[in-house]
Structure formats: structure tokens, C-alpha cells
Amino acid sequence: MKLTNFWHEQQIHLGICLQTGLIDATSALGITLEDCFNDWPRIKDQLHTISDLPQLPNDSIQYAPLTYPSKIIGVGLNYRDHATETKGAPPQFPLLFGKFNDALAANLQDIMLPSNLHAFDYEAELVIIIGKQGSEIKEADADQYIFGYSCGNDFSARDSQFVSSQWLIGKTFAGFAPVGPCIATADELSAANLDIICRRNGQTVQSSNTSQLIFTPAQLVSYASHYMQLNAGDIIFSGTPGGVILGYPKGQRQWLRVGESIEVEIEGIGILSNRLVTAKK
Numbered sequence: 674m675k676l677t678n679f680w681h682e683q684q685i686h687l688g689i690c691l692q693t694g695l696i697d698a699t700s701a702l703g704i705t706l707e708d709c710f711n712d713w714p715r716i717k718d719q720l721h722t723i724s725d726l727p728q729l730p731n732d733s734i735q736y737a738p739l740t741y742p743s744k745i746i747g748v749g750l751n752y753r754d755h756a757t758e759t760k761g762a763p764p765q766f767p768l769l770f771g772k773f774n775d776a777l778a779a780n781l782q783d784i785m786l787p788s789n790l791h792a793f794d795y796e797a798e799l800v801i802i803i804g805k806q807g808s809e810i811k812e813a814d815a816d817q818y819i820f821g822y823s824c825g826n827d828f829s830a831r832d833s834q835f836v837s838s839q840w841l842i843g844k845t846f847a848g849f850a851p852v853g854p855c856i857a858t859a860d861e862l863s864a865a866n867l868d869i870i871c872r873r874n875g876q877t878v879q880s881s882n883t884s885q886l887i888f889t890p891a892q893l894v895s896y897a898s899h900y901m902q903l904n905a906g907d908i909i910f911s912g913t914p915g916g917v918i919l920g921y922p923k924g925q926r927q928w929l930r931v932g933e934s935i936e937v938e939i940e941g942i943g944i945l946s947n948r949l950v951t952a953k954k
Contacts, residue, residue, distance in 0.1 A: 677855040678706060678737040685737045689720055690855040694728030701726055710804050710820060710905040736779040739823060739852050740906035745772040746897055747827055747844060751912025752885050758920030767888050767896050772845040780853030780945050784828060785952035786931055787846055792831035793929035796913035797871035797879045797937040799864060800825035800852050801890050803907040810898040815891035821856040822864050824937040824945035827910050831919055852908060857942045864890050869914060872936040881914030
């Protein structure tokens with residue numbers, strides 16, 4: 674099943690994503706995404722009872738943030754081809770960094786580019802949505818903590834990312850963590866072999882498959898949980914494949930600019946789309 678959050682009369686409602694539109698589960702049943710985290714088997718059965726209700730057309734939907742995470746975790750150099758293009762050896766353990774919560778953005782939300790920087794880059798990523806609280810999770814048990822998957826774009830400002838050995842200040846500007854358009858629940862979607870594509874103004878710039886991940890979602894969840902508590906709604910960006918602008922020779926890097934659009938498409942999930950605009954002063 675595919676789920677999303679959207680705005681309805683200034684409130685966030687849960688929607689069931691279908692090909693031609695959404696079914697408003699909150700209006701029909703009073704159900705929220707948090708309810709899904711708390712008791713998914715029961716809630717899933719309830720959601721199936723409204724599958725024939727009228728749909729809201731896709732072009733009328735204003736998407737809301739998918740979750741309200743206590744933390745947003747990024748993973749660096751987690752595709753073999755990306756590690757190669759950045760001239761780095763594949764890591765021996767996951768390279769974790771953080772994004773602040775106000776970096777989270779929704780599908781179709783405009784992303785504001787800071788005016789004092791210029792080296793903006795895209796990073797198409799499979800996003801892991803945590804479904805329940807856990808610490809020191811065994812890898813064999815990690816799938817029990819994954820509620821589902823979404824598309825993400827780990828926007829980066831490369832000219833601030835590498836000011837020091839800490840990547841945070843290049844990763845966590847407001848809106849630099851768009852996720853969407855929906856969550857594909859893990860009980861119906863395996864993340865082991867999904868095509869992942871990034872398009873810049875309609876042109877494909879990244880094309881890979883999640884089978885190329887160095888560390889699997891289960892390994893990432895287990896590893897992270899040994900250093901921090903994971904909570905329902907937390908988000909893990911699992912890493913980006915090759916094809917990022919940073920991977921080109923210095924003279925060939927065409928950084929992102931205001932007015933461009935970026936799409937991330939992942940098989941079985943959907944298309945996340947965002948437009949780049951000038952930051953408000």
C-alpha cells in the first residue's frame with residue numbers, strides 16, 4: 674500500500690495513493706499516519722474497506738511532509754559507483770551524518786537556494802521510514818522496524834559541505850531533504866532490487882539500482898540504532914548512486930541553478946519532484 678500526507682482545510686490528512694488520485698483516509702476513518710505506525714496490521718485492514726471511495730485527483734493535491742521525524746539521518750558513499758566517482762574507497766562501515774528537521778520538504782515543494790553559495794547538487798536516494806522505536810537492533814530483526822520506503826533528494830551545497838570534515842552545514846539548509854510523494858509500505862515492497870533515477874529538467878543524470886547499495890537498509894537501521902535511538906517516523910537517506918555533479922571533473926561541473934526542476938523516481942514508489950527558487954530574504 675502507498676500512503677501520503679496532504680493538506681486539507683489547513684490540516685494534515687492521511688491519503689491512500691492510487692494511480693489517478695488519493696483516497697482521504699482521515700476524513701473517512703479518522704486515521705493518521707501515526708496510527709499506521711502504532712498498529713499497522715489492524716489499520717491496513719481498515720484502509721482496505723475504503724478502497725472504493727471517490728478519489729481526489731492528483732492535480733488538486735497539496736502534499737505535506739510525510740512524517741515529523743525526531744531525526745533525519747544521511748548515509749555517505751553507500752553506492753559502489755558513487756564511491757568510485759568521488760575517488761573514495763568503499764567505506765568499511767556506514768558513514769552517517771545528520772540533517773535538521775526543518776530540512777524536510779514535501780513533494781512539489783519549492784526548494785530555496787541560499788544566495789551566498791553556488792555549488793548546489795542533487796542526490797537521488799531511497800529513503801527508509803522507521804515504524805517503531807528501537808535501540809541496539811540486531812540486523813536480523815531490522816526489517817521489523819522499517820515501516821516503508823520513499824524517494825528522497827539529499828540536496829547538498831558542496832561549497833559549504835567540505836569547509837571542514839563535518840558535512841552538516843552543506844546538507845541541512847531548510848528544504849534540503851525533500852521526501853515523497855508517498856510511503857510504499859515494506860510489507861508490499863522489497864528494497865533489494867529497485868531502479869532509481871534522477872532527472873534534471875527532464876534529462877536523466879543518475880540511473881542505478883538499489884542492488885548496488887554497499888550497506889542494505891537492514892544493515893543501516895541496525896548500525897544507526899547502536900549509536901542513537903530510532904523512533905517511529907524517523908528518516909534514513911540510504912545514499913546516492915553515481916552521477917552527481919561533484920563526480921564530474923572540476924571544469925565540467927554545472928551546478929544547479931534557480932529555475933531548474935529535479936525529479937527522483939524509484940520503481941514501485943513514484944516520482945518526487947521539486948523546483949529550485951531564490952531564497953527569501
